[in-house]
Amino acid sequence: xxxxxxxNLYWLGRYLERTxxxxxxxxxxxxxxxEGGQEVWHSLVSTTASxxxxxxxxxxxxxLTHSEFLLFSPLNPGSLRSTFVRAxxxxxxLREHIxxxxxxxxxxxxxxxxxxxxxxxxxxxxxxxxxxxxxQTILGLYDNTVLRDEGREWxxxxxxxxxxxxxxxxxxxxxxxxxxxxxxxGGAFDRFQWVAVLRSASAREAYRRLxxxxxxxxxxxxxxxxxxxxxxxxxxxxQALARHYQQATAEAPKRRRAGAERRIALLNLDLGAxxxxxxxxxxxxxxxxxxxxxxxxxxxAITEDIFxxxxxxxxxxxxxED
Amino acid sequence: xxxxxxxxxxAANAPDDEMVDAQGTxxxxxxxxxxxxGGWSLEEYEQRKxxxxxALLSAGITFNVYSDEEGTERIFPFSLIxxxxxxxxxxxxxxxxxxxxxxxxxxxxxxxGEQRILKEKVVPEEIVLSxxxxxxxxxxxxxxxxxxxxxxxxxxxxxxxxxxxVLEDNLRTPSGVSYVLENRTVMLRVVPDLFxxxxxxxxxxxxxxxxxxxxxxxxxxxxxxxxxxxTPGIYNSAYFEHSFLSQQMGIPLVEGTDLTVGDDDCVYxxxxxxxxxxxxxxxxxxxxxxDPLVYRADSLLGVPxxxxxxxxxxxxxANAPGAGVAxxxxxxxxxxxxxxxxxxxxxxxxxxxxFSALIPSERDxxxxxxxxxxxxxxxxxxxxxxxxxxxxxxxxxxxxxDQMEAEPRNWIAQPLLHFSTIxxxxxxxxxxxxxxxxxxxxxxxxxxxxxxxxxxVALREGSYVVNSxxxxxxxxxxVLNEEPD
Numbered sequence: 001x002x003x004x005x006x007x008n009l010y011w012l013g014r015y016l017e018r019t020x021x022x023x024x025x026x027x028x029x030x031x032x033x034x035e036g037g038q039e040v041w042h043s044l045v046s047t048t049a050s051x052x053x054x055x056x057x058x059x060x061x062x063x064l065t066h067s068e069f070l071l072f073s074p075l076n077p078g079s080l081r082s083t084f085v086r087a088x089x090x091x092x093x094l095r096e097h098i099x100x101x102x103x104x105x106x107x108x109x110x111x112x113x114x115x116x117x118x119x120x121x122x123x124x125x126x127x128x129x130x131x132x133x134x135x136q137t138i139l140g141l142y143d144n145t146v147l148r149d150e151g152r153e154w155x156x157x158x159x160x161x162x163x164x165x166x167x168x169x170x171x172x173x174x175x176x177x178x179x180x181x182x183x184x185x186g187g188a189f190d191r192f193q194w195v196a197v198l199r200s201a202s203a204r205e206a207y208r209r210l211x212x213x214x215x216x217x218x219x220x221x222x223x224x225x226x227x228x229x230x231x232x233x234x235x236x237x238x239q240a241l242a243r244h245y246q247q248a249t250a251e252a253p254k255r256r257r258a259g260a261e262r263r264i265a266l267l268n269l270d271l272g273a274x275x276x277x278x279x280x281x282x283x284x285x286x287x288x289x290x291x292x293x294x295x296x297x298x299x300x301a302i303t304e305d306i307f308x309x310x311x312x313x314x315x316x317x318x319x320x321e322d
Numbered sequence: 323x324x325x326x327x328x329x330x331x332x333a334a335n336a337p338d339d340e341m342v343d344a345q346g347t348x349x350x351x352x353x354x355x356x357x358x359x360g361g362w363s364l365e366e367y368e369q370r371k372x373x374x375x376x377a378l379l380s381a382g383i384t385f386n387v388y389s390d391e392e393g394t395e396r397i398f399p400f401s402l403i404x405x406x407x408x409x410x411x412x413x414x415x416x417x418x419x420x421x422x423x424x425x426x427x428x429x430x431x432x433x434x435g436e437q438r439i440l441k442e443k444v445v446p447e448e449i450v451l452s453x454x455x456x457x458x459x460x461x462x463x464x465x466x467x468x469x470x471x472x473x474x475x476x477x478x479x480x481x482x483x484x485x486x487x488v489l490e491d492n493l494r495t496p497s498g499v500s501y502v503l504e505n506r507t508v509m510l511r512v513v514p515d516l517f518x519x520x521x522x523x524x525x526x527x528x529x530x531x532x533x534x535x536x537x538x539x540x541x542x543x544x545x546x547x548x549x550x551x552x553t554p555g556i557y558n559s560a561y562f563e564h565s566f567l568s569q570q571m572g573i574p575l576v577e578g579t580d581l582t583v584g585d586d587d588c589v590y591x592x593x594x595x596x597x598x599x600x601x602x603x604x605x606x607x608x609x610x611x612x613d614p615l616v617y618r619a620d621s622l623l624g625v626p627x628x629x630x631x632x633x634x635x636x637x638x639x640a641n642a643p644g645a646g647v648a649x650x651x652x653x654x655x656x657x658x659x660x661x662x663x664x665x666x667x668x669x670x671x672x673x674x675x676x677f678s679a680l681i682p683s684e685r686d687x688x689x690x691x692x693x694x695x696x697x698x699x700x701x702x703x704x705x706x707x708x709x710x711x712x713x714x715x716x717x718x719x720x721x722x723x724d725q726m727e728a729e730p731r732n733w734i735a736q737p738l739l740h741f742s743t744i745x746x747x748x749x750x751x752x753x754x755x756x757x758x759x760x761x762x763x764x765x766x767x768x769x770x771x772x773x774x775x776x777x778x779v780a781l782r783e784g785s786y787v788v789n790s791x792x793x794x795x796x797x798x799x800x801v802l803n804e805e806p807d
Contacts (some may be wrong), residue, residue, distance in 0.1 A: 093556045
């Protein structure tokens with residue numbers, strides 16, 4: 001498969017997953033901040049790592065709200081719309097690798113997002129639910145209409161790597177509630193926050209199904225980080241990444257595939273060997289920080305060793321790879 | 323017979339029309355369509371049109387407008403009412419196009435070989451060798467099967483005589499075929515009730531025919547050749563078509579940076595597992611950008627070393643570099659002579675009468691009759707720089723004649739053709755609007771002509787300009803099936 005195509009499919013998977021996550025988190029935050037009377041958009045802006053940009057954008061247009069910046073503003077390259085526009089741009093260059101159904105659904109969401117010129121607080125609900133529903137439709141169509149070849153494996157690699165990263169950001173945004181020795185732990189406000197975390201990760205029903213009656217921070221963190229049954233957890237995402245990476249690189253020479261393979265395997269092992277008590281003891285924030293750093297290394301290895309590998313002289317390459 | 327909300331009054335003002343004759347009588351090929359449309363209200367039309375536009379938009383069938391920053395994509399204006407060509411007439415067009423492409427490929431073979439046609443002074447040497455499409459580096463090189471113009475798009479119009487004539491040939495990277503295929507898909511969905519009883523000739527075989535053509539011209543020794551489509555990338559105005567065709571043919575769509583030329587002068591594709599050899603490149607980038615080592619050094623679109631690999635016979639480029647010399651608007655003037663010279667046959671499809679300013683007697687004629695002529699610069703496309711004598715102001719005319727005097731090689735003139743109109747919706751009903759037709763011709767082991775082609779129509783009253791960049795639209799073209807006995 002063409003290296004450029006593989007790389008673009010990988011990023012299509014990442015951007016679609018990211019779009020869906022931003023929509024979901026923004027929707028929950030929107031309702032929580034209305035009901036709880038607290039401005040929590042700020043923490044969400046930090047989750048998508050665009051704090052400084054927000055302050056810069058405010059200088060340019062002082063009326064800009066957190067929600068508009070996060071969802072809609074072209075001044076924010078990480079906004080929901082900017083992220084999805086990049087996904088759609090990639091899809092336009094991948095038409096022969098995705099099905100017509102997938103393309104038309106991507107295009108429909110693009111038209112939905114770009115027809116809208118104004119943005120107000122009343123639009124958040126529709127924008128988020130519609131985006132979430134449609135990105136899930138795209139992912140479902142992809143699964144059911146696109147050939148299960150190497151390209152699909154790269155798409156999945158991108159999707160799961162992004163999911164691991166986004167879920168870790170959701171946990172991180174609330175890590176302070178889990179700090180040992182904090183007296184407020186266990187109060188009503190705390191429960192309210194943890195329910196929000198669960199909803200941000202589409203995990204409320206999953207949490208209930210596990211039979212926990214109380215909403216408890218440690219159990220929520222356990223579910224979101226370590227559960228191998230919950231499809232949005234860190235452990236599940238990394239396992240899936242390992243599987244899809246192996247299938248994507250089944251025919252690649254060892255020298256190309258080994259770097260990322262080793263990093264993913266180690267990440268997988270470390271998650272399996274730890275638990276929530278240990279992580280909270282040693283510092284949840286530090287754990288998440290390290291986890292995210294290791295995902296960046298995996299991404300770098302895939303990019304440098306596979307997508308952008310320099311072939312070198314033709315004669316040599318053939319000799320090595322035959 | 324011509325009655326109904328959409329058709330009332332049509333025949334009164336349609337002297338050059340394909341649906342009605344000069345007396346306003348309905349032509350037989352349009353009978354079924356007129357009958358079906360007669361039952362349509364304006365509201366019915368508008369509902370169908372809205373559905374068609376939505377289908378095109380959601381399928382992302384768009385072209386890019388370079389000057390437009392915000393939202394670089396527009397849908398190609400689509401005109402719902404089909405254009406109809408009878409089965410018997412089409413046989414002649416089909417044969418004429420095959421004949422023309424056979425001759426043009428022989429001409430190219432000769433030009434880059436012995437140059438017999440120049441030595442025998444059938445075509446003036448100075449015209450050919452001064453053409454910007456002439457590529458000296460192709461001299462002495464013979465592409466597989468002697469084919470240069472694998473994919474051609476010939477622009478036809480129906481002249482006052484009632485016959486299709488050739489207005490120009492496009493032998494480099496003609497585009498538009500994806501609209502032919504997509505327009506048909508939309509028509510089948512939106513107006514199934516308009517299709518005639520015996521159906522229309524299918525256009526959907528085009529991608530298969532194109533693939534077969536490409537694979538038939540692989541370099542010698544490539545038993546199972548591998549083809550790719552080379553695009554300038556997603557910002558090119560025809561990107562949709564590149565993507566569409568590669569998808570339909572099941573071949574990789576590549577950009578210049580996806581390919582590399584090895585020390586062995588072979589072309590390779592960069593894949594996730596290493597390098598894979600490529601045998602045929604259907605390139606949709608211009609000669610000038612193909613290879614920065616040979617042509618424009620600042621080009622980022624091409625592949626360094628591609629010409630070296632090509633001239634070593636290790637890869638086939640379709641179309642061949644240098645094919646453009648045969649679609650030069652001045653060389654066009656000699657195509658009837660070219661057909662006679664190589665095939666010893668009379669042309670089946672006629673040219674439009676053309677005067678070259680480079681020939682003194684013809685230049686004098688142009689100056690004397692400028693008001694009756696259309697003056698065209700030879701190296702522009704998309705309808706730019708064209709001057710219509712009877713509509714021009716005195717200053718415009720003089721300035722064009724001055725330019726012609728300064729660069730006679732660059733100018734041709736043709737009589738103003740009142741080419742035919744076809745029924746096209748405008749405002750509240752069907753009105754006669756001028757249209758051309760671009761059929762696509764594939765040349766490899768076999769020669770194949772798509773039944774029909776891209777009909778482009780001027781959407782404004784009285785306009786002769788059908789180019790999409792200047793407000794034209796497209797239509798589905800229906801070549802009728804023969805009625806069974």
